[in-house]
Amino acid sequence: MYGEIITIGNELTSGRTVDINSWYAAGRLTASGLGVIRVTSVGDDVQMVTRALKRAHTSSRFVIVTGGLGTTEDDMTCKIAAHALNRPLRLDREMLKKIQHYIDAQGIKMTPPLEKMAYMPEGARMLNPTGGTCGFSIEDKEVRFYFLPGVPEQSRYLMDTVVLPELLGLYEALPVMGQRIIKIYGMNEPHIAEKLDQLRGKIGEVVLGFYPRFPENHLTLSLKGEDNAQVTAVLDRVEQEITAILGTCVFSTDGQDMEEVVGRILVQKEMTLSVAESCTGGLIGHRLTNVPGSSQYYQGGVVSYSNRLKTALLGVNEETLKRHGAVSAKTAKEMAQGVRRQTGSHLGLATTGIAGPEGGTREKPVGTVYIGLCRGEEALSTGYRFSGDRQQIKQQSATMALDWIRRYLSGYSFLPGI
Amino acid sequence: MYGEIITIGNELTSGRTVDINSWYAAGRLTASGLGVIRVTSVGDDVQMVTRALKRAHTSSRFVIVTGGLGTTEDDMTCKIAAHALNRPLRLDREMLKKIQHYIDAQGIKMTPPLEKMAYMPEGARMLNPTGGTCGFSIEDKEVRFYFLPGVPEQSRYLMDTVVLPELLGLYEALPVMGQRIIKIYGMNEPHIAEKLDQLRGKIGEVVLGFYPRFPENHLTLSLKGEDNAQVTAVLDRVEQEITAILGTCVFSTDGQDMEEVVGRILVQKEMTLSVAESCTGGLIGHRLTNVPGSSQYYQGGVVSYSNRLKTALLGVNEETLKRHGAVSAKTAKEMAQGVRRQTGSHLGLATTGIAGPEGGTREKPVGTVYIGLCRGEEALSTGYRFSGDRQQIKQQSATMALDWIRRYLSGYSFLPGI
Numbered sequence: 001m002y003g004e005i006i007t008i009g010n011e012l013t014s015g016r017t018v019d020i021n022s023w024y025a026a027g028r029l030t031a032s033g034l035g036v037i038r039v040t041s042v043g044d045d046v047q048m049v050t051r052a053l054k055r056a057h058t059s060s061r062f063v064i065v066t067g068g069l070g071t072t073e074d075d076m077t078c079k080i081a082a083h084a085l086n087r088p089l090r091l092d093r094e095m096l097k098k099i100q101h102y103i104d105a106q107g108i109k110m111t112p113p114l115e116k117m118a119y120m121p122e123g124a125r126m127l128n129p130t131g132g133t134c135g136f137s138i139e140d141k142e143v144r145f146y147f148l149p150g151v152p153e154q155s156r157y158l159m160d161t162v163v164l165p166e167l168l169g170l171y172e173a174l175p176v177m178g179q180r181i182i183k184i185y186g187m188n189e190p191h192i193a194e195k196l197d198q199l200r201g202k203i204g205e206v207v208l209g210f211y212p213r214f215p216e217n218h219l220t221l222s223l224k225g226e227d228n229a230q231v232t233a234v235l236d237r238v239e240q241e242i243t244a245i246l247g248t249c250v251f252s253t254d255g256q257d258m259e260e261v262v263g264r265i266l267v268q269k270e271m272t273l274s275v276a277e278s279c280t281g282g283l284i285g286h287r288l289t290n291v292p293g294s295s296q297y298y299q300g301g302v303v304s305y306s307n308r309l310k311t312a313l314l315g316v317n318e319e320t321l322k323r324h325g326a327v328s329a330k331t332a333k334e335m336a337q338g339v340r341r342q343t344g345s346h347l348g349l350a351t352t353g354i355a356g357p358e359g360g361t362r363e364k365p366v367g368t369v370y371i372g373l374c375r376g377e378e379a380l381s382t383g384y385r386f387s388g389d390r391q392q393i394k395q396q397s398a399t400m401a402l403d404w405i406r407r408y409l410s411g412y413s414f415l416p417g418i
Numbered sequence: 419m420y421g422e423i424i425t426i427g428n429e430l431t432s433g434r435t436v437d438i439n440s441w442y443a444a445g446r447l448t449a450s451g452l453g454v455i456r457v458t459s460v461g462d463d464v465q466m467v468t469r470a471l472k473r474a475h476t477s478s479r480f481v482i483v484t485g486g487l488g489t490t491e492d493d494m495t496c497k498i499a500a501h502a503l504n505r506p507l508r509l510d511r512e513m514l515k516k517i518q519h520y521i522d523a524q525g526i527k528m529t530p531p532l533e534k535m536a537y538m539p540e541g542a543r544m545l546n547p548t549g550g551t552c553g554f555s556i557e558d559k560e561v562r563f564y565f566l567p568g569v570p571e572q573s574r575y576l577m578d579t580v581v582l583p584e585l586l587g588l589y590e591a592l593p594v595m596g597q598r599i600i601k602i603y604g605m606n607e608p609h610i611a612e613k614l615d616q617l618r619g620k621i622g623e624v625v626l627g628f629y630p631r632f633p634e635n636h637l638t639l640s641l642k643g644e645d646n647a648q649v650t651a652v653l654d655r656v657e658q659e660i661t662a663i664l665g666t667c668v669f670s671t672d673g674q675d676m677e678e679v680v681g682r683i684l685v686q687k688e689m690t691l692s693v694a695e696s697c698t699g700g701l702i703g704h705r706l707t708n709v710p711g712s713s714q715y716y717q718g719g720v721v722s723y724s725n726r727l728k729t730a731l732l733g734v735n736e737e738t739l740k741r742h743g744a745v746s747a748k749t750a751k752e753m754a755q756g757v758r759r760q761t762g763s764h765l766g767l768a769t770t771g772i773a774g775p776e777g778g779t780r781e782k783p784v785g786t787v788y789i790g791l792c793r794g795e796e797a798l799s800t801g802y803r804f805s806g807d808r809q810q811i812k813q814q815s816a817t818m819a820l821d822w823i824r825r826y827l828s829g830y831s832f833l834p835g836i
Contacts, residue, residue: 011629013454015445016638018436027433036431037466039459041440048455070628108612151630194526210488211429212569220434275721282695282703285721289699292775292808300723302731303703309718309761313731343727357710390710
């Protein structure tokens with residue numbers, strides 16, 4: 001059962017906004033076994049929106065439309081939908097009451113732009129009539145249209161609570177769609193492609209997809225079938241073959257992010273971690289604490305952006321800073337030791353480097369980053385040379401540092417540095 | 419001069435990947451005065467890709483296509499392009515040489531999937547023949563097609579270095595497209611809409627667009643015209659009227675992020691900042707250090723995720739933690755004072771709260787966050803109650819904390835809390 005998604009807004013065709021509404025809707029639909037054949041984004045333009053709606057009308061069984069339901073003048077989806085589907089626009093009293101109720105609670109008064117939001121094409125059915133978020137649906141010649149707001153939180157909410165349950169109720173006996181994501185860090189595309197070449201002819205109907213997600217690479221395995229157990233068994237087998245070929249660079253096969261993988265290992269080993277960040281500026285702590293329950297193993301740490309903090313809070317030797325510099329193996333090691341000593345955690349992790357665009361030298365160009373790790377008396381550190389812009393260097397440094405924890409606690413060797 | 423963008427890949431129609439290629443291309447084209455009328459994403463499906471290419475052929479002057487140029491079996495853009503444009507597929511010797519050169523450098527051997535990448539439709543011109551990133555273009559019945567890789571970094575690179583310069587060379591005398599982004603924090607959409615209602619009839623041809631960017635709201639002003647100075651003057655006037663109406667909730671009118679605005683003020687005032695983060699886990703430091711040159715004013719700080727670190731590294735009174743709890747106004751204040759004392763910075767900023775999903779109580783539910791700020795002997799703190807998931811609560815806490823710095827140093831009052 002196939003459908004499509006249309007997102008409306010000048011912000012999309014002018015590149016001001018990333019289209020996360022279609023991404024979310026497509027993901028939820030696919031995960032539910034409903035196929036998406038096309039995603040179209042058009043600006044707030046009567047002709048282009050009309051064309052997109054008419055085209056969808058002839059090629060899909062359901063159409064999810066987001067955007068253009070707001071208060072500003074360029075919001076005219078209701079009007080265009082009415083026109084494209086040959087229906088008059090009518091004031092919906094229930095909708096008007098709902099808007100009135102909402103603005104009363106906010107202590108503001110009704111204005112023409114707010115009232116405009118209560119006009120809908122004839123035959124439209126309001127979604128979620130009791131809640132705060134509005135949208136509507138229309139059934140026309142066996143095609144079901146859902147019109148949702150462009151605000152991501154609102155459109156997600158209606159997708160999850162109204163649209164998906166309705167669509168799943170309409171279409172039964174969907175084929176099974178199995179998917180795996182194998183996440184890889186530390187191996188580039190040509191190397192992965194060369195290694196996977198060994199698998200040719202051995203993966204049956206499984207479709208491989210390759211998705212660089214800087215600084216990681218993700219590989220997807222997809223398989224359609226009638227029987228869930230059989231699809232799962234085939235994917236299990238192929239997943240095992242691939243992880244055997246790619247080795248320790250595979251860090252996740254069940255969708256987990258690096259920080260989740262690291263968290264799971266720390267919980268298993270009943271160990272705690274603290275982090276001293278210089279060039280990453282707090283990014284490692286931010287990523288670790290995105291995982292619910294991370295307070296179980298992550299104690300916190302120090303962002304020692306200035307040299308003064310490296311000595312004052314982490315006890316890095318002034319002599320070390322003077323002789324080796326803040327960006328050095330020895331400083332990284334002393335930072336890791338310092339933060340572990342200060343917090344009493346089992347492991348101390350540290351980053352120090354030059355994220356750029358300024359601050360590079362011939363000996364230590366932008367992208368030079370040292371990572372330090374200690375456990376008890378044992379302390380290790382290595383330097384890397386990353387390329388890219390400031391954000392990319394921060395991201396690579398954080399991912400490499402987290403990967404050190406994963407590799408260290410799993411007994412794998414580290415990725416080679418400079 | 420209008421064109422369109424087609425992005426190809428199952429990862430897009432299945433919602434596995436956000437389509438940032440079309441976002442980037444659309445933004446660059448728009449900024450250059452070239453209009454984008456439509457963005458279409460289709461899966462790795464011969465029929466859907468063919469339809470999208472044929473449709474674009476009849477409605478646009480230029481077409482940017484990304485994706486499907488890789489090594490895996492679902493990468494078949496070359497084949498489909500050849501078919502849709504009625505051209506045979508030919509081995510491009512130059513391309514093959516280039517691939518050979520690249521894999522030689524990587525120390526791997528040629529495989530059929532790598533060789534496949536050297537086949538292109540007849541008449542195709544290789545983009546960037548000397549560099550590492552490949553793509554091609556075809557001119558057909560006055561429509562120019564550009565086929566770019568799906569890897570974002572590679573497609574961006576070719577957009578910037580080849581596609582845009584070529585298109586700008588083809589089309590001259592473009593109209594001026596002026597745009598402003600007004601960024602707002604601390605005022606919700608209905609309030610903004612009510613206030614902007616005062617402007618009706620006063621903004622001429624300027625088109626207003628409203629874009630919630632959680633937890634901020636962005637307002638765009640767009641104006642097309644023939645004369646740059648005139649367009650700028652009108653936008654200046656409207657921007658001033660809007661900022662006068664919305665007051666101190668407007669934090670940026672030139673595209674700067676909150677952390678850039680805060681950085682600029684700190685540089686102006688010649689002040690330094692340090693941060694003690696609990697519930698934000700490092701996010702404030704991460705955001706501050708995304709700004710190049712932030713080491714000039716950001717010293718670093720402490721991520722005191724555990725209570726032990728709040729006392730050990732920040733000197734928060736154990737009595738305070740016992741009597742008021744870690745999530746309290748008094749703890750936030752002492753954290754700010756502690757980090758300032760430890761670092762010697764002019765300002766100390768602190769966050770402590772419950773990001774959830776666990777850890778909430780009736781008195782302090784998930785979303786309860788206290789922010790503390792101190793300068794010299796002066797110390798302030800207030801609590802807020804944010805809603806949303808863990809990530810959203812972290813984001814709101816970080817933005818509110820940064821906004822405190824902006825408001826404090828600008829002499830504005832803080833947004834009201836609990």
